Amino acid sequence: MTYTVHGATGAQGSPVLAGLVAALEGSADAEVRAITRNPDQTFEGANTVVADNSSVNSLTDAYRAADGVFFHLPLAGDPETLAGYARNVLAAAKAARPSRFVISTSGTVIGDATSPLTGPNTPVLSELVDGLRAEGIAVTVLTPRLxxxxxxxxxxxxxxxxxxxxxxxxxxxxxxxxGSHLDVADAAVAALTLDVAPDAVDIxxxxxxxxxxxxxxxxxxxxxxxxxxxxxxxxxxxxxxxxxxxxxxxxxxxxxxxxxxxxxxxFDSATGSAAVLGINAxxxxxxxxxxxxx
Known part of the structure; x- marks a missing residue:
């Protein structure tokens, strides 16, 4: 089993990486790939993969033969730049065909136009999720609030x-x-490693x-x-x-x-991680x- 983690040195990606490494310890055929832009960066229990959201080719290499990918958009940045990142991720996924994506919205709520937690990233994330699913790639959307x-x-x-x-x-x-980054990581590890993962989980x-x-x-x-x-x-x-x-x-x-x-x-407790994944925040x-x- 092979998993690729975006933002491996960041607030959300780092605990996901650590959780996967711990969950897969002792599995001889397991590989965890940590995406970074720094070729000198090393990660205990994981392989360093140099890739950048602005490069489709590097993302394609990072996703190739992956059973699961964890991704989230940066919270800050020019909206058009972030939209470009999402388009590159989709293009790379189409080329590499990973089995599953687990995407944290980082607090943005998608699919609910009435939510006060909509923002510039909302349509970008919606387009990415829809695009991946249209390609037959399974997607689990993790939606933390604050x-x-x-x-x-x-x-x-x-x-x-x-x-x-x-x-x-x-x-x-x-x-x-x-919710916390730790709660997102717990849910992400479960969604990545389950045989069948839910489409959406509130955190x-x-x-x-x-x-x-x-x-x-x-x-x-x-x-x-x-x-x-x-x-x-x-x-x-x-x-x-x-x-x-x-x-x-x-x-x-x-x-x-x-x-x-x-x-x-x-959110309704029926859509939360406790009900859907058996993981209490x-x-x-x-x-x-x-x-x-x-």
Missing amino acids: FLENLLLPTVLSGVKDEGVLRYPLRADLAVAW GQIPAITGNELAEAFAEHFSRAVTFEAVTPEKFGASIAPIIGAGAATGVAQLYAGLATADNVA RNTQAWLTDLGVF
């Missing part, structure tokens, strides 16, 4: 540690099915939790009082611009502005513990 890792931004975590205040651009009463905590409940989880983990404080999307965007860049920060602010009137950021305390956040 990532818990967002709460590790220095501007957020420092408020918790130094002031006991969790500041975030959401209403305190908005219920969110928070996140069930039941969804409010900002106040999120603060309570942080309070329990850090053994101190923590309160939730809603901040404006504009203020939040300005605070993270020095970290992720002005353009990306503007996109983040726009996302949260769109969530201002949302009833919730959740971590609660906030378990996630903090697994990452060793102190």
Whole structure:
């Protein structure tokens, strides 16, 4: 069995790579390929494959004879560039014919025009998924909502540690099915290695939790009082611009502005990873513990 992982050094791809290596340990005929643009990069238990989303030929080589591919689009970037990446992935898949793709939407919701979590990547991902399926390639779409890792931004975590205040651009009463990169990885490994994988899996905590409940989880983990404080999307965007860049920060602010009137950021439990794959998403305390956040 051969699996190819995009973003092997990144936030989502890295735990997928580690999970596959662990799951396939001892399998003599298993190979895990880690895509990177750095030819000097090495990965324990995996083979380095130099490829770039801008090169169909390099992607074709990375996908050749693969039983499964894990892919997600970068969150930030010029929309036309990202669309070009998706077209290249589709062209390479048509040439190499991997058996399955597992695609993380990284929080974008596709197939639901009413969702507040639609964005520039939504039509790009929809086109990629439809194109792969039209070629007879099985696709599992993993849809997390908001990532818990967002709460590790220095501007957020420092408020918790130094002031006991969790500041975030959401209403305190908005219920969110928070998920993590670790939860995406667990679902991706299962979807890649199952004989038959589902078409779609929602990723996140069930039941969804409010900002106040999120603060309570942080309070329990850090053994101190923590309160939730809603901040404006504009203020939040300005605070993270020095970290992720002005353009990306503007996109983040726009996302949260769109969530201002949302009833919730959740999903039906029947479509979640627990029901579909038998994998429970971590609660906030378990996630903090697994990452060793102190």
